């Protein structure tokens with residue numbers, strides 16, 4: 609029997625966003641014996657869905673993919689918001705809280721090409737398409753001879769552009785491709801040793817109104833703590849850099865029992881300069897490790913580096 613008051617889940621309308629919502633719904637159904645009738649999916653268009661290429665970069669980091677959804681949550685038009693944690697700014701609106709993370713998917717970037725097996729196999733002067741400043745910088749760092757072009761659109765569009773020869777290769781998150789059922793399109797996953805992923809890549813967070821104890825309780829049953837502590841370290845790194853830095857940023861925390869290893873990197877967009885560091889310690893120090901790593905990189909990069917990116 610349909611519930612009178614279904615849980616309204618707010619989301620972007622992209623296929624990836626919807627796949628993430630279905631995963632949340634399935635997990636809640638399994639944990640609580642609920643059915644699809646207990647949920648209503650509310651699609652919300654965000655500015656990020658409307659803005660074009662260049663502008664998108666300039667507005668980066670300001671919650672372009674989350675703002676309108678958060679507003680709907682604050683206004684009580686929806687009860688839960690599902691976000692790719694990669695797209696969530698480090699400062700959260702006060703009435704809201706991300707109380708749940710689903711188990712993290714593969715954190716790596718995927719190299720996709722119809723011509724070669726990996727980045728290092730690309731011929732001199734090859735063209736790589738990506739809209740991510742981080743990926744652009746990392747590609748240029750590894751292969752200064754490669755030309756990077758702006759490349760947006762959904763997975764199908766990007767693959768078609770490869771077929772049309774617009775670019776020789778592209779990079780996308782393995783997580784997104786897997787959730788979309790496109791894992792077969794991956795030529796090779798890129799090791800984090802070669803290309804450190806974006807902060808929180810592959811992690812999905814569920815946000816509610818802070819005061820909503822009922823939904824908080826429901827979500828606690830499916831919360832994945834290991835994902836959460838990793839994201840805490842990575843986002844602490846990002847938060848510490850954010851105020852002073854508009855540069856490509858990468859970071860990844862891995863767990864080994866109750867020990868964590870955090871790696872962080874900042875780069876100039878053209879890949880001509882990069883700084884990386886690592887921390888190891890108990891999981892209880894997750895936040896401090898991320899912060900401390902950021903402080904070290906800010907020190908090491910120095911004012912000249914920072915001046916080049918503002």
Ligand SMILES: NCc1[nH]cc(CCC(=O)O)c1CC(=O)O
Pocket residue numbers: 692693694695779780781783784808809810811812
């Ligand atoms: N910024 C877009 C975005 N946000 C989350 C993902 C992929 C899935 C994830 O990292 O969780 C993507 C696309 C991509 O980078 O390929």
